Amino acid sequence: MTRKIAVLTITHNSPLRMNYGNRLQNYALQQTLIKLGHQVMTVDYKSVYPPREHKITTVHKRTFFERLRSLTAEKVIRKLRDKILRIRNKAAYKHKLNSFDNFIRTNISWTEKKYSIDSDFSGLDSEFDYIIAGSDQIWNPYWEGTQPVYFMEFVPENKRITYAASFGVSGVQDIPENMREYYKRVLTNIPFISCREDSGCGIVEALTGKKALHVLDPVFLLEPNEWSLLEKKPSGVYIAKRYILVYFLGSIPDEAVQKIKSLKSQGFSIIYLDRADKFNSCFASPEEFLYLISHAQAILTDSFHGCAFSIIYNRPFTYFNREIYLEDMSSRFDSLFKMLSCSRYANEVVHENEILSMNYDSVNASIAKYKAVSLKFLKSAVDR
Numbered sequence: 001m002t003r004k005i006a007v008l009t010i011t012h013n014s015p016l017r018m019n020y021g022n023r024l025q026n027y028a029l030q031q032t033l034i035k036l037g038h039q040v041m042t043v044d045y046k047s048v049y050p051p052r053e054h055k056i057t058t059v060h061k062r063t064f065f066e067r068l069r070s071l072t073a074e075k076v077i078r079k080l081r082d083k084i085l086r087i088r089n090k091a092a093y094k095h096k097l098n099s100f101d102n103f104i105r106t107n108i109s110w111t112e113k114k115y116s117i118d119s120d121f122s123g124l125d126s127e128f129d130y131i132i133a134g135s136d137q138i139w140n141p142y143w144e145g146t147q148p149v150y151f152m153e154f155v156p157e158n159k160r161i162t163y164a165a166s167f168g169v170s171g172v173q174d175i176p177e178n179m180r181e182y183y184k185r186v187l188t189n190i191p192f193i194s195c196r197e198d199s200g201c202g203i204v205e206a207l208t209g210k211k212a213l214h215v216l217d218p219v220f221l222l223e224p225n226e227w228s229l230l231e232k233k234p235s236g237v238y239i240a241k242r243y244i245l246v247y248f249l250g251s252i253p254d255e256a257v258q259k260i261k262s263l264k265s266q267g268f269s270i271i272y273l274d275r276a277d278k279f280n281s282c283f284a285s286p287e288e289f290l291y292l293i294s295h296a297q298a299i300l301t302d303s304f305h306g307c308a309f310s311i312i313y314n315r316p317f318t319y320f321n322r323e324i325y326l327e328d329m330s331s332r333f334d335s336l337f338k339m340l341s342c343s344r345y346a347n348e349v350v351h352e353n354e355i356l357s358m359n360y361d362s363v364n365a366s367i368a369k370y371k372a373v374s375l376k377f378l379k380s381a382v383d384r
Contacts, residue, residue, distance in 0.1 A: 001014075001383070002037055002038055002039060003035055003038045003039070003129040003130060003382050003383075004038070004040070004041075004127065004128045004130075005039065005040050005041075005128060005129065005130050005131075005132055005382060006039050006040075006041055006043050006111065006124055006127070006130070006131045006132070007026065007029055007033075007040060007041070007042045007043065007132050007134075008042075008045065008131055008133045008134075008138075008149065008150060009022075009025075009026050009029075009032060009042065009133070009134060009138060010022055010042045010047060010134055010136050010137070011026075011042065011043070011044065011045050011046070011047065018096060020148055020241065020284075020286055020289045020303075020305055021136075021219070021304060021305025021306075021308070022136055023100065023104065023108075023286050023304065024056075024219055024286055024289075024290075024305065024309075024360065025135045025136060025217060025218045025219050026042060026108060026218075026303070027107050027108060027165075028219045028220075028221055029132070029134070029135065029163060029164075029169075029221070030108065030109065030224050031043065031222060031226070032218065032221040032378065033132075033378070033382070036213060036375075036378065036382070038382060039095055040109060040380075041066060041109045041110060041111050041113070041128075042108055042110055042120065043110075043111050043124065044110045044111050044113065044114045044115060045114075045115045045116070045117045045149065045289075046114065046115065046117075047117075047147070052295060057088075060120065067232040068138075069127070069318035074350045081158055082123060083301045089093075089276045089281070089283065092236060092281070092283040093276075094254050095283060095285075096235065096283035096284065097285075099284075099285030099287075099288070100285060100286065102285075103285060103286045103287065103340065106285065107230075109126075109298075111124075117147060117149065120150065121154035121155075122154050122155075123379065124154065125154065125159070125323075126158075128155075128159070128221050129159065129311075129382075130159050130160075130161055130381070131152050131159055131160060131161065132151055132161045132162065132163050132381075132382075133150050133151070133161070133162045133163075133165060134161075134162050134163040134164045134165040134166075134194075134196075134218075135163060135164035135165065135166065135217055135218050136166060137167070137168035137315045138150040138164065138165055138201075139167045139183075139184075140166070140167060140168035140169065140171040140303070141166055141167070141174075141175050141176055141179050142168070142169075143168065147247065148186070149318065149346075150165075151187070151190070152181055152190070152214060153186065153189070157189050157190070157191060158187070158384075160190045160192070161189060161191075161192040161381045161382070162192065162193050162194055162195075162377065163218065163377075163378060164194060164195065164196040164215050164217050164218060164374075165194070165195055165196065165200065165383075166195065166196045166197060166200055166321075166332065167192070167195075167197075167199070167200050167203050168174035168332070169199070169203075169331070170199050170331040171199055171202060171206075172202070172203045172206040172207060175203065175207075177248070180207060180227070180374065183203075183207055184207040184208055184330070184331065184370040185195060185230050187204055187208050187210070188208045189370075190208065191214070191225065192297070192377075192380075192381040193210065193212040194212060194213040194214070194215040194374075195212045195213070195214060195215070195217065196216075196217050196332065196335070196376050197214070197331060197332050197336075198214050198338070198339070199274055199331050199333045199334075199335060200212065200214075201213070201214050203242070213373070213377050214335075214339070215370070215373065215374040215377055216367070216370050216371060216373075216374045217304075217305075217308055217336075219305065219308050219309065219312065220308065220311075220312065220367055220370075220371060221371060221374060221375065224294075224312055224313055225314075226316075227290055227309075227312065228287070228290075229295065230287050230290055231287055231288075231290045231291040231294060232285065232287035232288050232290075232291055233288070233291050233364070234285075234288040234291065234292065236282070236283050237271060237280060237281070237282040238269070238271075238280055239295075240268075240269030240280055242267065242268050242269065242297050243268060243269040243270065243271050243296060244263050244268050244269070244270050244271070244295060244296060244297055244298050244299070244300065244355075245259070245271050245273060245292050245293065245296040245299045245300070245301075246270060246271070246272045246273065246299075247272075247273040247274070247299060247300070247301040247302075247303055247304050247306045248275075248277070248300075248301060248302045248303070248320070248322070249302055249322065250302055250322040253302075253320050253346075255320065255346055256294035256300050256318075256346070259287075259300065259318070259352060259355065260287050261356070262305045262352045263298075263352055266352065268297060271292065271296075271325060273289070273292065289309075289369050290309065293310060293313055293315060294309075294313040294315065295307045295314070296315055297315075297356060298315065298317060298342060298356050298365045299315055299316070299317040299318070300317070300318050300320065300355075301308035301317060301318075301319060301320070302319065302320045304333065304336070305380050307319050307344070308336070309331065311340065311342065311360075311363060311367070314358075314360040314363075314364070315358075316355060316356055316357055316358040317344055318344055318345075318346050318355050319333055319344050319345055319346060320346045321333075321345075321346075333345075338342065339366065339370060340363050340366040340370075341362045341363060341365075341366045342363045342366075357369065
């Protein structure tokens with residue numbers, strides 16, 4: 001029987017509107033549910049983010065002669081370079097913004113009504129048979145998890161489903177004490193819970209005593225050839241026959257810089273993704289992102305979905321740990337690599353030749369195994 005299903009996830013209205021993984025996981029879950037025979041729409045929800053405090057510092061205003069004395073030849077060159085990059089990247093960023101908007105309009109089906117944190121969501125109860133919250137870090141207590149909408153209390157319990165929901169933290173000890181009772185109550189009232197990380201399953205069990213199922217991120221539910229249909233070769237950046245893709249959401253660590261230098265000395269071209277401080281940087285659309293991953297000789301990244309799509313396309317990659325706001329980001333990678341019998345931490349890839357090769361036999365077998373588990377969960381949740 002065909003069901004009407006609403007997907008509730010971090011959307012294009014959030015600061016993550018141009019996050020590759022966020023948009024592609026949304027697309028993947030939508031397409032998977034459509035292939036299972038259902039009608040699917042994503043709730044057009046505008047996320048609200050807590051404002052961050054900014055420290056204002058007083059900067060000494062230099063005189064004309066002080067500025068003149070500071071202008072060495074090196075600084076003049078650097079200033080000129082930075083100005084060129086700003087002009088170039090302004091146009092490239094606008095291209096990315098427009099291309100993301102086009103991808104969102106073309107490939108995601110949205111609810112007609114737009115919602116915000118103050119909206120009345122009760123209308124979704126009569127419009128949809130089920131609400132599926134996920135994937136991505138919808139339950140991160142330091143981020144989106146502070147928003148009650150992702151716990152779906154606006155619909156009856158039997159309509160609540162989560163797919164590959166993530167807490168974004170390593171364990172229940174990372175949930176603030178003043179939020180644990182709330183998490184316990186709302187999670188207890190969701191009958192079908194699946195998490196993207198085994199640590200998330202542990203948090204659910206520790207708080208509620210319930211077993212949550214460990215499932216694949218939605219991007220793994222589509223086959224590589226399905227993703228290839230979306231690919232588009234980037235324009236405005238030089239694409240060599242042999243290139244290394246460098247994709248870091250945080251700063252590029254010194255260890256990665258050294259590996260990049262070594263790979264360049266071996267004749268590889270380097271393409272940077274979304275780096276305003278680099279000349280051969282591509283501000284890609286989601287379709288161009290897929291192309292860059294699938295055609296790279298190797299990928300260096302600190303991105304979860306950078307790793308995920310490298311795995312989907314069977315491309316060699318190396319993962320470098322990233323910390324953001326003093327939060328360790330490694331738990332989701334630990335879980336993914338353990339799940340797929342795959343280990344590509346930077347400290348384990350010692351020689352540059354190891355960066356360029358990777359055996360995917362056991363990894364692909366693990367993907368097939370967990371894909372079956374994940375699809376079985378979705379079918380059982382929506383075919384009631």
